[in-house]
Each structure stands twice: as structure tokens, then as C-alpha cells.
Amino acid sequence: MSSTSARLATALFAVAALTGIGAQPVAADPVADAIPAGVEASFLVFDRATGDSGVQFGAHKQYRSASVVKLLIALDYLESHDPQSIPADDLARLQAMLRSSDDDAASYLWVVGGWDEIVKRTAAKLGLADTAPPASRGMWGYTAISAADVVTVYRYILDKANPAVRQFIMSNLHEATKCAQDGFDQYFGIPRAFDRPWAVKQGWSGFGDAPDGACTPEAPSPRIPHDVIRRSTDGPFTLSPDGIVESAPTRRSAPGDAPAIDLKKRAMHTTGTVGIQDKKIVVVLTLEPTDTSWEVSAQRITLLTKAVGHAAPDARSGTGNR
Secondary structure, eight states: OOHHHHHHHHHHHHHHHHHOOOBOOOOSOHHHHTSBTTOEEEEEEEETTTOOOOEEESTTOOEEOGGGGHHHHHHHHHHTSOTTSOOHHHHHHHHHHHHHOOHHHHHHHHHHTTTTHHHHHHHHHHTOTTOBOOSBTTOGGGOEEOHHHHHHHHHHHHHTSOHHHHHHHHHHHHTOOSBOTTSOBOOOSHHHHSOSSEEEEEEEESSOSSOSSOOOOSSOOOOOOHHHHHHHSSSOEEEETTEEEESSOOOBOOTTTSOOOOOSSEEEEEEEEESGGGOEEEEEEEEEOTTOOHHHHHHHHHHHHHHHHHHSTTOSOGGGGO
């Protein structure tokens, strides 16, 4: 057993003892055994200082992105516009989308950016092998992603993107609000598992339009020009938590081209950076049974993220990453 696997196994049971949530019995692979029973999960931790990515499991397994695709929406928009001439209204939408995971802002920017062409462009540019556009072009939350590809996105933003693009995206992720625009508490996973500083882009899907106990957003949602969306849709449309639902879509992927991802189970993802100067990139993607509550799912992914963090040296504490 490697030292990383041993740390992960030890950490898993320490965290499980504190939370009371059961995990799979330890067998030959402590990394796989860190996944709570009944949960599908993949994770990858990348140390930018050493280039090490030893803490990982199922890094190329595809999941539906939920709001994690908003990283691609923001990156594509910012790299295709002059930073000095971006309309103030669009900057407000980008900020709300990155900080508070505003779904309507994402849908508007998705249309402005050419719908699923956003995913095709960024996947080709960054070499994202597991990322694919949704079968129905309006459903940005059904974009296929993997833990490995999300790490690649963060590495591009941090090390290759224009400094102005990097600053805008990362500063907003560092200011992620506790309450998302839809009323869900998005401080699960990384925000609960690590000391500050951290930056996050969270994702969730399948939990409904609003939580039972609403978390009040810090600011109102920016104005969305619905006429812009209307002119680009195939007839009537509805804005949903996962994108734009067209009543009679005429442009869909061919059956063989659609990503083979689960669209039924509840998805919850935590992605971002931890430590001084964004030292480590952490990505944990999960799927839960359809009857799993928000609270249980959030607790489970936080447990898993803590276990992964204990296995990655210096990842637990922001002050330990100087």
C-alpha cells in the first residue's frame, strides 16, 4: 500500500467516525474505499508546485457537469472579447454566474456564446479528452466532464490564460458566496473540508428548483434579456436549473454522438483550488441515488473531500501551503 493510499484509508475512517456516515469496507484499494456506500465518485488532486497528481480515482470517468461547465462559459466569453470593452451588464452576469452560480445568467451567456459551440471550442483548445457538448444544445448542465479535464481547465486558467482573464475568474471563485442564486447552500466539499484560502466552482443537479430551507442570496440576480434568448431558440423555451429547455428542439446530437452520462441520479460536485497562490487543484465529482437529500449528499461529498485532503500532503490547511 502506498503512503498516499495509507493516509487516505486512515483519514477516511477518522472522518467517518466523526460524521457517522458509513463507508465501504476497506479492501485492496483504500482510494476506491474512500467513496461512501451507494455513491459513484471520481476525484483528482493536483499539486501545482510539484506537478504531483498521486491522489486520484476514476479521473477520466464522465459525469454531467451541472454548474461546473460555467468555468468554460466564462473562459470562452472572456477570451473572445476585448477585456476593455465588455459591457457592464455582461460583467455583472459573469460575476453572478461564477460567485453565486446564477443559472439564468449562464443560460444567457450560453446563447450569446453560440450554445454548445462553447464546449466544442474550449475542449479543442485545451485538449479536453473527456469533455463533450450536451445532446440537447440548450442543456449546458448536461455537458460531459471528467475530474481530469476539470483539473486541466484550472491549470489553463492559472498558468496559460491571459492574466486579466485569470484574475477575473479566480478572484470571483475566491469570493464564492455561501448562498447560491437558487437558494442552495453551496458551501459543501472544499469550503467545509479545507482552511482558507480556497476558491470554488460547485455543481449540483437533480435536487429540484429550490431547497426546502432556502439560503438567501447576497444580491439580486442580474437582468436577463429574454428577447436575446427567444430570437435564438426553436420556438417556446423554459429556463431550467440545467439550461434552456426548448419545446420543439430541431438541433440535437446524433444518438451515437451524445455523451454516455447518467442524467437521472443526483449530481454534486466540488471543484477549485486550496492554499496560498492556489497551490493545489482539487476536483471531486459524485452521483447519488435519486432519493438522497441535499443535506446527506453535501455531508457525504464533504466527508470524501476531507478524506482526499488528508491523503494529499499540506492540502488540508491554507496556512500550511506557504
